[in-house]
Structure formats: structure tokens, C-alpha cells
Amino acid sequence: LAKTTQPISMDSYEGQEVNITCSHNNIATNDYITWYQQFPSQGPRFIIQGYKTKVTNEVASLFIPADRKSSTLSLPRVSLSDTAVYYCLVGESKGTSGTYKYIFGTGTRLKVLA
Amino acid sequence: DSGVTQTPKHLITATGQRVTLRCSPRSGDLSVYWYQQSLDQGLQFLIQYYNGEERAKGNILERFSAQQFPDLHSELNLSSLELGDSALYFCASSVVVGLAGPHNEQFFGPGTRLTVL
Numbered sequence: 001l002a003k004t005t006q007p008i009s010m011d012s013y014e015g016q017e018v019n020i021t022c023s024h025n026n027i028a029t030n031d032y033i034t035w036y037q038q039f040p041s042q043g044p045r046f047i048i049q050g051y052k053t054k055v056t057n058e059v060a061s062l063f064i065p066a067d068r069k070s071s072t073l074s075l076p077r078v079s080l081s082d083t084a085v086y087y088c089l090v091g092e093s094k095g096t097s098g099t100y101k102y103i104f105g106t107g108t109r110l111k112v113l114a
Numbered sequence: 115d116s117g118v119t120q121t122p123k124h125l126i127t128a129t130g131q132r133v134t135l136r137c138s139p140r141s142g143d144l145s146v147y148w149y150q151q152s153l154d155q156g157l158q159f160l161i162q163y164y165n166g167e168e169r170a171k172g173n174i175l176e177r178f179s180a181q182q183f184p185d186l187h188s189e190l191n192l193s194s195l196e197l198g199d200s201a202l203y204f205c206a207s208s209v210v211v212g213l214a215g216p217h218n219e220q221f222f223g224p225g226t227r228l229t230v231l
Contacts, residue, residue, distance in 0.1 A: 031213035034220075043116065043204050043222030044157070051216075087157060089220075091213040100170045100212070102147065104157035 004090060009109040018075045022088030022105045025069050031091040033064060033071045038085045038107075047073070047086075075110075083112045117141065118223035120205050126229045132193040135226045139186055139207030145169070146188040147208070147220060148180055152201040163188060164211045195230045202227050 004024045012018045027033070032051050036044035048055060050062040050071070061074040075082060088105040117140035127133055139146050148160040159172035163182035174180075177195075182188045192199060206220035 028213070030215075032216060032218060034213065034218075036222075041202075041225070041227075043118075043206070043225055045116070045222070046219040049216065049219060089213075101172050102159040102162070102170065102213070104149075104159070107156055 004088060004103045004105040006086075006088065006105040006108045008106070009111070011111045011113060012078055013113050014079055015077050018078050018082075018110060020073045020075075020086050020108045020110070021070055022073070022090075023070045024088065024090045024092075024103070024105070026092045027068055028091040028093040028100065033062070033068070034089040035060070035062065035071075035073045036087045036089060036104075037082075038087065044087060078110075078112045080112050080114060083110060085109050116221040116223065118205060118207050118221050120203075120223035120226050122226060123224065124227050124229075126231065127195060128231055129195055129197060131195050131230075132191065133195065133228065135190040135192070135203055135205075135228075137188045137190070137205030137207075137223060139188070139205075140221055143207035143209055143221070144186065145208045145211050145220075146182055146186070147206040148174075148188070148190050149204045149206065150201050151204060151225075152198075155201075157204075160190070162211075169211055192228070197230050200228055200230045 034049040035047045038044045048060045055062045063072040119138045144165045147162045160174040162170040180190045202225045204225045206222045208220045
């Protein structure tokens with residue numbers, strides 16, 4: 001099973017735009033891609049989801065190319081409170097048996113500096 | 115507050131013991147998921163139930179089992195515990211059963227921190 005990979009860490013300054021990419025080679029055909037934010041000792045919190053092209057909500061944008069083998073979370077004008085770990089979540093379906101698993105990316109630790 | 119509750123918040127036990135973690139999903143959510151988060155393995159999917167039936171299975175050990183009850187709460191049973199089972203265990207719930215289609219986001223509980231000594 002291919003891993004769903006992300007950069008381990010990123011540093012940014014307040015007010016900058018941050019882009020975090022997730023590679024997901026085995027994504028299930030009909031599944032949406034979802035991104036989560038996690039603070040220490042808390043459960044992941046939903047940020048945004050999409051199927052293809054571009055999705056935007058009040059906190060982020062999500063870019064998904066046509067082959068859907070990757071996705072990029074874009075956080076506009078980050079602040080100190082955006083310091084957290086960010087994960088993508090996809091579904092992977094294997095073989096004719098249709099074995100299905102939910103796969104979280106390896107996580108990206110974002111540190112926002114003043 | 116996601117609306118998902120998990121008990122207990124912390125659990126300390128010894129190797130070889132058995133524990134039960136409990137999860138109550140958000141009101142109206144039929145799907146319940148269990149995840150394990152350890153430092154070296156990240157967030158790992160264990161198992162999913164939908165309206166009482168098992169729907170997807172991840173890398174769940176044979177020593178672990180789960181069920182979803184008629185009132186939709188779920189329990190994760192961990193037995194013959196080993197040091198390596200020490201981790202945060204998260205429960206999540208959603209309205210739908212998978213990731214196909216919009217509005218399928220999973221809502222996570224605060225987690226149970228299990229320490230095996």
C-alpha cells in the first residue's frame with residue numbers, strides 16, 4: 001500500500017501564504033480529499049474537502065489536479081494560531097475484494113513565526 | 115467541541131491487561147471510526163462501523179476488537195496489552211459511511227491516552 005506523504009515540517013511568518021502538498025497515489029476513484037488540523041493532545045479538526053480543481057472556504061483553499069494523485073492545502077495569511085500539524089485524509093480501495101481503508105497523510109508540522 | 119465524547123480521557127495499565135475505550139458519536143451520526151495515533155506511526159485507521167455493522171477495517175491487531183451498539187455508541191477493546199500499544203486512541207463520527215460525495219467529514223473526539231507500563 002503506497003504511503004500518503006507530506007513534507008514533515010514547514011516554517012512561515014505571520015501574514016504569509018502557506019501551501020502544503022499531499023501525495024496520494026492510490027486514492028479511491030469517487031472519494032473526496034479532506035484536510036485536517038491538529039493541535040497537541042487534541043483530535044483532528046476539519047478544514048476543507050474537495051474532489052477536483054479548486055475549493056475555497058472561509059479559512060483555506062484546496063487545489064486538486066486532474067489526476068487527483070496529489071492535493072495542495074493553501075492557508076492565506078497565516079497567524080500564530082495556525083501553528084499546528086496538518087493532515088490529508090483519503091480513502092484507498094484495493095483489488096476486486098474492494099478492501100477499503102482510510103489513510104491519513106504523514107502530517108506536516110507548520111510553525112508560524114512572528 | 116465536536117460533539118463526539120470519549121471516555122476515559124487517560125488510562126494507565128500494565129502489560130497483559132485488557133481495557134475498554136468508549137465513544138459516543140455526534141447526535142445523528144451513524145458512522146463511527148477508531149484511529150490510533152502514536153509518535154512513530156502517525157494516525158492509523160483501525161476500524162469503522164456504520165449503524166452497528168463493520169464497514170471497513172484497517173491495520174487493527176487481532177488483540178483488538180470493537181463493536182457499535184444499538185444506541186450507536188462504540189467500544190474498542192484492547193487485550194493482552196503490550197508496551198507498544200501506548201498511544202492516543204481517537205474516535206470519530208460522520209453522517210455517511212465513506213468519503214465519496216461531499217459533507218462526509220469526520221468529527222473527532224478528544225481522544226483517550228493509553229499508557230501501558
